[in-house]
Amino acid sequence: MQTYPLVPVNYQSIRPGEVWLDTEGKPIQAHGFQVTFREGKYYWYGEDKTHTLFGTNRMFGGVRCYSSTDFYNWKDEGRIIEPATDPHSPLHHCQKLERPHILYCAKTGRYVCWLKSQSNDGHFVILEAEHFMGPYHFVRNLKPNGFAVGDFDMYADPDTGKGYVWFERPHWEQICAELSDDYTNVNGRYSEHFVGKVPPFTREAAAHFVMDGKHYIYTSGTTSYTPNPSEVAVFDDYHGEYTVLGNPHIGDEYAHSFCSQITSVIKIPGKDLYVAMADRWLPHTNKTDIPKKDWQSFLTRYKDHRPYPKDFATPKVADRFYTLVNPNQDVYKATYVFLPIVVKDGIPMIEWKDEWKLENYE
Known part of the structure; x- marks a missing residue:
């Protein structure tokens, strides 16, 4: 087991790939993450893999958040979403929940968090809160437009207020779907991209951004x-x-x-x-x-893979209590x-x- 100083650390630069410690000297645990800037601070939130260890059933360690004023030194703000204690909860630590994304919905004044669950071929678990730091409350499990889901990204268009989610339809194509007005569902409109690609060519883990007026x-x-x-792709129309x-x-x-x-x-x-x-x-x-x-x-x-068929039934929480972390999922040392x-x-x-x-x- 690698040891760390567990003392305050002061970084003045970024060293990609090296172990990154928080201001208390602990490895930063926020994977499948997003970084946002609000009210003069950066916030970095993602999957806490501290206890996702080989041989345990602790697939989900909650969503941990860090804050920084300089982008170098990060203070541990704790978990903004905790694993549930009820084994039947979609947030129980035995569930494989990944890639939290939080959007602020101006129409409702609420923060909406989507997570990917790798149960029932893959679906979204959607939560809502009055404040960015929580507490977050469960809203629904969702297969958008009947699709199973893989890794994803989300975006709220500042000009129109419309929300979008890009997700892999395992393992076949990339879907861009529009969100409902409150960002807790989809509105039925979607488009298909990079269609008919099977692993290892299937496009997943979308990361969207806007630069000089173009979408990448x-x-x-x-x-x-x-x-x-x-790969990087460019587009002007979300559904184009x-x-x-x-x-x-x-x-x-x-x-x-x-x-x-x-x-x-x-x-x-x-x-x-x-x-x-x-x-x-x-x-x-x-x-x-x-x-x-x-x-x-x-x-x-x-x-010979083909895409999972559409399923419009509401996803139910799978019994994963006895599903253990295998060696390929033991990624708590990820940098x-x-x-x-x-x-x-x-x-x-x-x-x-x-x-x-x-x-x-x-």
């Missing part, structure tokens, strides 16, 4: 926690054509997106700087041929890769840096 979306391939090559621009990682020698999977993009306030933020789920695979070998295995495993986006030939690219500072960008 980073996606990864589908190889479980093993890293793989990313998405044009693929290629692999955004410059010099991606090992075809593994710098051993990471992008989960979020943020524009740094007051700067012309966008940061692509990613999980390094399996640090031991960095600069190895493990990702390429896994890629090949997925080609064989999913050769993070934060890198600045550089525009080359009109394409938002990502270039490796061993260390970098916000102060170096205007």
Whole structure:
């Protein structure tokens, strides 16, 4: 077991891929995450993997949140969503809940959180709160428009107030669906993108952002926690054509997106700087041929795969109490890769840096 100083740490730069400690000297535990900026502070929230250990049934450790004023040093604000104690709850720690996304709904004045549950072929668990830091209350389980769901991203358009969710339909295509006015459901309108791709080519883990008036979306391939090559696409209409621009990682020698999977993009306030933020789920695979070998295995495993059929029934909580964490899910040692986006030939690219500072960008 790796030990840490457990004393206050003062960072003055970002070192992608290295263990990142909070202000108390503990490893930051917020994976499948989002970073937002509100009222002068950054907030980083994601999956707490502290106790998601091999041989346990603790798939879900809650949603932990950190705050920062400088983007380097992060204070642990605790869990804003706790695992439930009732085994029949969709939030019980045995449920595999991932990738929390929180949107503020101006029409209701409430914060809405969506999580992906890997039960019933995959569905959303939707919560609501009066305050960003909670407490959050369960609203519904949802298969949007009858689709099973995989990794996803969400966005509230500041001009129209409309909400959108992009999610993988396992393992076949990417869906963009419009949200209901209160952001706790979908309104029935959706579009299909990157259709007919099976693993490892299926596009998942969408990370959407707007730059210079254009919409961009980073996606990864589908190889479980093993890293793989990313793609970036551009579009003008949420339900229109998405044009693929290629692999955004410059010099991606090992075809593994710098051993990471992008989960979020943020524009740094007051700067012309966008940061692509990613999980390094399996640090031991960095600069190895493990990702390429896994890629090949997925080609064989999913050769004849077809998408899960639509199911409009309300998803029920599966009994996962005796489902244990296997070695491939033991990712509590996962680290993070934060890198600045550089525009080359009109394409938002990502270039490796061993260390970098916000102060170096205007």
